[in-house]
Amino acid sequence: MIRVGNIKVPLDFDFNDLEGFCSRKFGIYGNNLIKVRLAKKSVDARKKSDVHFIISLDIEARDEKRLQRSLKNAVPVNEFRYKINNVPPLSTRPVIVGFGPAGMFAALVLAMAGARPVVLERGADVDSRVKAVEEFRTTGRLDTECNIQFGEGGAGTFSDGKLTTGIKDKRIGWIMKRLVEFGAPDEIVYLAKPHIGTDKLRDVVKNLRERVISLGGEVIFGAKFCGYKAENGCISSVSYEKEGRLNTIEATDVILAAGHSARDVFELLYHENVSLSQKNFAVGVRIEHKREFIDKAMYGDFAGHPALKAADYKLAVHLPNGRALYTFCMCPGGEVVAASSEKNRLAVNGMSCFARNAENSNSALLVNVDTSDYGSEHPLAGMHFQRELEEKAFIAGGSDYSAPVITVGEFLGNTAGEDVVPSYRPGVKKVHPSEYLPDFVCESLKLGIPEMGRKIKGFDSSGAVLTGIESRSSSPVRINRGEDMQSISLKGLYPCGEGAGYAGGIVSAAADGMKCAEAVIDRINGKMF
Ligand SMILES: Cc1cc2nc3c(=O)[nH]c(=O)nc-3n(C[C@H](O)[C@H](O)[C@H](O)COP(=O)(O)OP(=O)(O)OC[C@H]3O[C@@H](n4cnc5c(N)ncnc54)[C@H](O)[C@@H]3O)c2cc1C
Incomplete structure (x- = not known):
């Protein structure tokens, strides 16, 4: 497959007839054209008198090499295949704190690896959360545990759902495909500035949660992480409050993806002498x-x-x-x-x-x-x-x-x-x-x-x-971590996502969640750093 880029087309271009366009524009007719798909689409509005689209097409054709030589701006497409390594059956399951983009994608990767993660999320499931947010917006009564920052889907659920990001990470394509699989519009895969919108995001996060559960994971809502125990500098259990009761679970791998608004979590880490720095x-x-x-x-x-x-x-x-x-x-x-x-x-x-x-x-x-x-x-x-x-x-x-x-x-x-x-x-x-x-x-x-x-x-x-x-554009704190993605002062703790200071926005937080999940899988499988 080759990608032909930088093609200028008018606003009334017929995106349903890409085959016809390929034959007219590139002279690829009949059986010679196997498949064509839209790979990129952006609006060029630099000249107000000539607003148009710039597109890229992925073309599968017979004799692609000759075609590539004959076309300007054509390069071979090397699709990255994301591979998740499996883990053996575990007696101690990985724990994820927070079910925002970082926690959700960490949970998905760990569940797909067979690690059956347990997710602790202080806020409610998305349907209950919609009610709490609406209540605040109409009456001014704030629920401090369930609001625009806290609850299923994290800070991104009540957002524009913009998926633009400054990072270059090979995981991004995989993230986009999963979002589409869970209900985001198909166009996010090819638009230069994709967005989902808060209305559609709500279904996406629910469907992602269902997938994690169907793969053996567990998502506990109303579960606020409030402490941990460590032995010889390694985490051994975490505690959480749910409905006024304190619960403890054994845990040796804890992905902490609590977001930048979890100020009580920053305070807890500070009092436990976990390495933090200003940002x-x-x-x-x-x-x-x-x-x-x-x-x-x-x-x-x-x-x-x-x-x-x-x-x-x-x-x-x-x-x-x-x-x-x-x-x-x-x-x-x-x-x-x-x-x-x-x-x-x-x-x-x-x-x-x-x-x-x-x-x-x-x-x-x-x-x-x-x-x-x-x-x-x-x-x-x-x-x-x-x-x-x-x-x-x-x-x-x-x-x-x-x-x-x-x-x-x-x-x-x-x-x-x-x-x-x-x-x-x-x-x-x-x-x-x-x-x-x-x-x-x-x-x-x-x-x-x-x-x-x-x-x-x-x-x-x-x-x-x-x-x-x-005031909440990004985190004012970094939870310092090493090459192995673990806290430099507490082994087994994986500071993750925006709150830890390693992401800014939905996509980069999701990618960071995946990286932390990969680090947990590597540790379980005995891969040393
Ligand atoms: C209104 C709004 C609009 C935005 N619009 C966009 C946008 O269009 N595009 C974009 O890229 N970014 C946007 N952002 C930013 C984006 O949402 C964040 O960058 C992203 O959600 C960070 O992901 P995260 O998983 O690291 O943290 P978060 O999304 O903050 O998730 C953290 C989760 O941890 C939970 N948690 C916190 N403390 C605890 C605890 N003690 N125990 C258990 N759970 C806990 C929280 O309830 C939360 O669900 C927006 C943010 C907001 C608030």
């Missing part, structure tokens, strides 16, 4: 525009074309104060959501359904926070810093989980505009960000938003809305 993160607000405005700004007169979905953007500006302001986790046609997980602390984030057809498009606007900003050498100083900001934002919003909002016009001192209605629930209150953001973040937003308005005309329009506080 940079970023903080800021969400910016909301009308979806139609962003579509027009990105696609020009092609906005609204039936072949185009809601438009996204990605911006970064370097500022004279030495900081950078950048957009992150853009949610086209989505909403700003209440992402708190602790009482009296406020955090916001963004999510979208698959259709991405809500009134507004939003994105995080973040400023990097360096460990030197924490003002302390304490390994958890970044977490304390985050907490302090979230407390200030909670108070600024009126102490009822309403979010502080301001229009860009009011923030920059231009005329006020009100054309964007904030999507955040349970409520909003008009407050200047200086009441909850550090000075350097406010200053960077002031300098950076007009700069961004030069890159996307109207990005800084006075009616756009800023909603705070976006």
Whole structure:
């Protein structure tokens, strides 16, 4: 099979007739063409007067070598086959803490290897979780164990389900195929910027859980990891609380994939002297525009074309104060959501359904926070810093989980505009960000938003809305691990995923979960590092 890349096609291209296209474009007729499939598809909107798709095709044909020589941009396809080694029957099963993307893919790989993992997840199954999240968003009553951060599927369940990632890992193709198998749309395999949407993700995580269970794994919801025992520097058991009772299970391999919001877990590890270090993160607000405005700004007169979905953007500006302001986790046609997980602390984030057809498009606007900003050498100083900001934002919003909002016009001192209605629930209150953001973040937003308005005309329009506080973009802590993926201070503990500081986003967390599962399998099978 060969891959022919960089093919420009119009927006009304017929994707159902790839065979016809191959004969017209490449002269491959009749029996000479065995199979053709779409391998990549992206929108090229660099020129607003000529918005089109760029595609790659995988072609299986007779005499492929000659074909490859005759075509520009053609290379052989080497499909990576992911191989999972089996383990012998085990008396002590591996334990996974957390059933977010990292824990889910670790569980899947271990279950496929025959290791019958036990998953401890503090939150509820996805259906009960949907109810808890909706309750919070309508009444402001927060369940600290089951919310946008905690519960089946982890932080990614109530998200845009974007699957773009900065990492290059051969496991990504396998992850995409599994997601499709569990109910994600087929297109995620070939789109340059794939996304699933929170509505479809809910079924995907349920189907993945069912597969883990069908392979002998166990998923215990409402089970909060709260301690462990170690012998000679190696973990020997873990404890968890469920329905007010303390339970202990024997465990020699524990994948800790508790996410960046499990602050009680960071504290527990700190008190047990597990090796931790500070890590940079970023903080800021969400910016909301009308979806139609962003579509027009990105696609020009092609906005609204039936072949185009809601438009996204990605911006970064370097500022004279030495900081950078950048957009992150853009949610086209989505909403700003209440992402708190602790009482009296406020955090916001963004999510979208698959259709991405809500009134507004939003994105995080973040400023990097360096460990030197924490003002302390304490390994958890970044977490304390985050907490302090979230407390200030909670108070600024009126102490009822309403979010502080301001229009860009009011923030920059231009005329006020009100054309964007904030999507955040349970409520909003008009407050200047200086009441909850550090000075350097406010200053960077002031300098950076007009700069961004030069890159996307109207990005800084006075009616756009800023909603705070976006404080959970990544983990402020790293749980240090070695080449063998185990904690450098506690053997048998595999710090994993975003919370441990080794991933950022759904796909990289899933890939890290797989790596930790592979390390457990290797250890069980006696492979030394
Ligand atoms: C609203 C929102 C939107 C997002 N949108 C996107 C997006 O579009 N694309 C993208 O790539 N990323 C997105 N992200 C980020 C992404 O969700 C995370 O990067 C990813 O989920 C991290 O995976 P993880 O498995 O490492 O941790 P998590 O997903 O945080 O999962 C950790 C799990 O551990 C559980 N847990 C915590 N403590 C304990 C304990 N003591 N005992 C038992 N279980 C515990 C939690 O309940 C949770 O289920 C979004 C995040 C949020 C909050």
